[in-house]
Amino acid sequence: MTTPAHVAIIMDGNGRWAKARGLPRVAGHRAGVEALRQTVRAAGEMGINWLTVYAFSSENWSRPKSEVSDLMGLLKLFIRRDLAELHRNGVRVRVIGERENLAPDIRALLEEAEDLTRSNRSLNLVIAFNYGSRDEIARAARNMAMAVKSGQIDADSITAESFAGFLDTAGIPDPDLIIRTSGELRLSNFLLWQAAYAELVFLPCYWPDFGRADLAEALRSFASRERRFGGVIASDIAL
Numbered sequence: 468m469t470t471p472a473h474v475a476i477i478m479d480g481n482g483r484w485a486k487a488r489g490l491p492r493v494a495g496h497r498a499g500v501e502a503l504r505q506t507v508r509a510a511g512e513m514g515i516n517w518l519t520v521y522a523f524s525s526e527n528w529s530r531p532k533s534e535v536s537d538l539m540g541l542l543k544l545f546i547r548r549d550l551a552e553l554h555r556n557g558v559r560v561r562v563i564g565e566r567e568n569l570a571p572d573i574r575a576l577l578e579e580a581e582d583l584t585r586s587n588r589s590l591n592l593v594i595a596f597n598y599g600s601r602d603e604i605a606r607a608a609r610n611m612a613m614a615v616k617s618g619q620i621d622a623d624s625i626t627a628e629s630f631a632g633f634l635d636t637a638g639i640p641d642p643d644l645i646i647r648t649s650g651e652l653r654l655s656n657f658l659l660w661q662a663a664y665a666e667l668v669f670l671p672c673y674w675p676d677f678g679r680a681d682l683a684e685a686l687r688s689f690a691s692r693e694r695r696f697g698g699v700i701a702s703d704i705a706l
């Protein structure tokens with residue numbers, strides 16, 4: 468079975484999971500963190516090299532203040548509680564998303580996680596936090612324009628590959644498989660550039676209910692797909 472090198476997950480449905488149980492939304496987010504822990508473990512064991520998780524979007528700031536603050540608190544708690552174990556297990560943490568406007572304590576924690584785990588090689592965990600593709604692409608264009616202006620690069624030499632080097636995901640392979648839970652059939656501003664040839668799997672379960680069996684099911688679905696990248700499969704040419 469072909470295992471995708473890079474799996475990206477839109478962890479959606481925490482709020483509805485909580486609502487179905489008569490609980491506040493924050494209870495869903497807490498349960499979502501537990502599902503994330505299990506998924507990181509399972510992904511490593513299943514031989515996935517890169518796991519990207521969408522934790523907070525650039526549009527999630529539009530939620531009620533209290534929910535935004537709950538989500539910020541949970542990120543801090545996750546890094547404080549889990550960083551040592553992730554490091555012990557050889558997980559390298561990287562964070563993508565806009566960082567300048569985050570609170571200083573959160574920025575410091577994100578940097579600490581990246582610095583501590585920089586030389587780890589077992590699983591690459593990429594956390595998309597304050598991430599939105601349009602913002603990422605606009606920031607990349609701005610930085611590239613500045614590099615042109617200062618004479619570091621020549622505008623005529625810009626290619627898709629050189630542009631990708633200015634994205635937050637520079638050096639990270641494109642996702643092979645993108646999974647979204649909760650039944651929504653959309654990308655919600657996630658990895659729009661990088662998803663060009665990703666296989667998409669949408670699962671009905673809410674994120675807190677996502678487990679090893681769901682990941683295995685998504686991997687099976689991926690393995691059954693025929694990826695063509697715009698070309699033709701060799702065996703079809705002769706027909």
Ligand code: IPE
Nearest residue numbers: 478479480481482483522523
């Ligand atoms: C995903 O769950 C977590 C974040 C977006 C941070 P939601 O909070 O979006 O849950 P639903 O979609 O409202 O059920």
Ligand code: IPE
Nearest residue numbers: 477478479521522523524655
């Ligand atoms: C996408 O989920 C963002 C994350 C999972 C972090 P949303 O719940 O924010 O997306 P929409 O609003 O349903 O498109």
Ligand code: MG
Nearest residue numbers: 479480481482
């Ligand atoms: Mg949602």
